[in-house]
Amino acid sequence: MRLRSLLGFGLEALFAHRLRSLLSLVGMSIGVAAVVVLTGLGEGARTYVTDQFASLGSHLLIVVPGRVETVGALPGIGGTPKDLTLEDSEALRREIPEIRRIAPIAMATEAVAHRERRRQVAVVGATPEFLEVRQLAMRRGTFLPPGELRRGSAVAVLGAETAAELFPGEDALGKVVRIGGLRVRVIGVLEPRGVQMGLNLDEVAVIPVATAMRLFNRSSLFRILVEGSSHTDLDRLSQRVIEVLTERHGDEDVTCLTQEAMLSSFSQILTALTLAVGAIGAISLAVAGIGIMNVMLVSVSERTTEVGLLRALGVSRDQIVGVFLVEATLLSILGGLVGTGLGLVGVRVLRLVYPAFPAAAPTWAIAAALATALVVGLAFGVLPARRASRLDPVTALNGR
Amino acid sequence: MIELAGIRRTFRVGDQEVRALVDIDASFEAGEYIALMGPSGSGKSTLLNILGCLDRPDAGTYRLAGREVGDLSSHELTLVRRHEIGFVFQFFHLVPRLTAARNVELPMLFAGVPRRERRRRVEAALAAVDISNRADHRPDQLSGGQRQRVAIARATVMEPRILLADEPTGNLDRDSSERVLEVLETMNAKGLTLVVVTHDPRVARRADRVLLLVDGQIAKSFRGSELPAGNLAALGLPTPPESTS
Incomplete structure (x- = not known):
């Protein structure tokens, strides 16, 4: 049997129960749209924040008082930090020739x-x-x-x-x-x-x-902003700054932040955020999958005699599995496509309403949402399809 | 064509064993027209299901066109049903959402027959049962007799050797029954082996041979024309209710 025949047969069956099919399709659309919009928001937040830091220029060191680790540890642990003073700033300029501006x-x-x-x-x-x-x-x-x-x-x-x-x-x-x-x-x-x-x-x-x-x-x-000359190694510059200030303060009590370090840690945090909201969206995909399974189970029990008939006509168990899997998958893929469309429109609307916020659904998220929809359709279609294929033809024909 | 030897089929209903078929021996020639009669619960339908490879006997051998069916895998049985056997049911079993033509196309769809070939054979099959003008109608737009003729077209479109019909006229009025029987008999005349389960003596009388089943055994076997008029009770059969006319 050709896939095209199977698709045609599946579409006819879905069309015969328009409302039911449409509702489970809507469920899947909402799931996919949720993933697209939520990851669009997350990605927007990431772009928004990184853009702000990117506009700082890339030869910049930010010297702040206190020991601040970009990962973990509270600031101020290990003694009260001394103030950053104008004298510190002057000393830095005097002692570090690589500093272009301060x-x-x-x-x-x-x-x-x-x-x-x-x-x-x-x-x-x-x-x-x-x-x-x-x-x-x-x-x-x-x-x-x-x-x-x-x-x-x-x-x-x-x-x-x-x-x-x-x-x-x-x-x-x-x-x-x-x-x-x-x-x-x-x-x-x-x-x-x-x-x-x-x-x-x-x-x-x-x-x-x-x-x-x-x-x-x-x-x-x-704080003190330190700009190195264009060929300066920022890590070495930051080391020198800390050395000079440690000598002046008698303790290492300042932190040098580079734009790069901040960018990457922010970017990491916000990518994790995007993944997290995407995962929340994916929960609705699972719910949609259960909706599809429900619809398919109803369909199988309604079409028991049809299954018996098909078996009598020489349709194999595997083909019966195929019939119902194709229907479930059609629902999830169509739902996925509609959902992607809705999600992209949603992201558009967000950008219209908040022009300053660069919401944009990342391509990987759209691809992942569609793939998940497909997998969900297949996974939740398996149980009803197998149930249909295991029906005894004689019992099924008698509608029991 | 068909040889049955020592066929036995037992069902468990709760903790009771119901012996649906007990040592059935029979053989049908190719092109023969057989009527299976018997009171309810005598095993007619069970025998038909075994003949149609929908059910397997618990004991005995079933040879179909020289092949021992008991040795076949369930997939091979599926292929036997696809190519050798056609089914006609009392309640037609047309797929309600599909047109007459689509219903007839079904077995070919799953057998992977190419589209153009399918279309050609659908037309021929619908013409053979004289219902070409209803090809685009859905079952709910057809009368009972028309539905049964569509079902016969579907059962024969794969050109099987055997057509198994379970009370094909059981739900039809007299005129529709007559047309359905004519269609079946025309096909039988062209060499199709026809096995019909029926309660209707008018149907049975037209068969080459009548097998009378009682309690899962063949109680009598005689020519259709020998079926006594009127007194079916003597054969252990209930007098059939007049078909709706």
Whole structure:
């Protein structure tokens, strides 16, 4: 018997019970669509996060206070870490010639006000090199003036959004804003840049780092960004940074994060997340499989006399198995295809609703969902098919 | 053509043994027209199922066209049913979702006959039972007699040597019965061996030979034309209810 004949016979049987077939097909579609959409979300999350870190530039080291392992262990174990200070930053630049740029950063959330308008924004204390290290560009005016690491003049550079909100329809340049208790003059506005490393660079106020530390009444830095020259080995650079700081602090109490390390650990975590939500979706595939089995069992018991007849006509047991397996598989494959379509539409809709979130169903997930649908159809079709093939022809013909 | 020797078949019903067939010896010639008669439970259907290789005897030998059926594997029996034997049932057993033509096509579909050949033979088989004009009708659009003729077309489309019919007219009115019998007899006249289980003396009387089964044994064997009119009770048979007409 040819497969085509078997397929035709199977389709006729499914079509004879349209509603029943359609319902179990819908079950399978939902399962597959769930896998496609959920992995699309997971993959979107991964892309979203890695894109943010990728935009940092690849020669960057992030020095943070405290011993932070990227895997496991809580920070701070093994003694209280000393503060990262401006002196540390200067020492690094002095002692490590491979450093091309260095940007000590102090940060806190403060209210920025102009007349009656107030906004809570992230106030970033930085140095002129921050502009290049974070790959920012100026829309208006100039960035922080060079050569005053200690002095801290009363100037600020606003993020695009902050400027627009504080000075709607006005030019912010040259105006005076209040940050905390400090009055500073706006000398520049940044180009919109969006969210980077969890910080929305459009909603910031950048002031000289010394000014910031005075404002926050703090002597410690938030972190130090270190950019190596293009041919620098980042691992060696990070080793040197730790050596210098360990010598200064008398203990190894800082951590160097590289973009690569963060990228790969985030990527790993989020791929695991994608797999996990995909697996949750796959549970609905199993449920759909049981639905198909149920429908096939009903079909077998309804068609007992048909099975008896076919046996009398010289249809072998194996062919009977084939008849019912083909029907189950048709249901699961058709359901799988419809589900893939639905899932892809769902992902599209997500992207329309949340344009910033790059939801995209990975090809491997679609292939896996379809393959699982096929396997589920076969696996859950086996039991009903075998039951049908084992019917005694004489008893089956009598409808018992 | 068919030789049965010492055929025995026993069923277990609960803890009781029911002896459906006890030492049946019989032989049928090719092209013969045999009627199996007997009261309910006399083993007619069991014998028919054994003849059709749907059931196996517990003892005895069954030779079909020179082959010992008892030696065949269950797959070989399937092939015997496919190529040597046609079945016609009291309740037609047409597949309800399929048209008449599709129903007739079924055995060829599973036997792997190519499409064009299938179509040709479906047309011929439907023409032979004079129902070509109903080829695209589903069973629920056909009368009982038409359904049985479609079933006969299906039973003969693989060109078997033997046609086994279990009360083929049991559910039909007089006119339909007559047409169905004519179709069967025409095929028999062309050499098809015909074994019919029946309660209807009008059917049995037309057979070459009547085997009368009582309690799983062949009680009498005689020519169809010798079947006594009227007094069937003398043979141990119930007087058949008048077929619906």
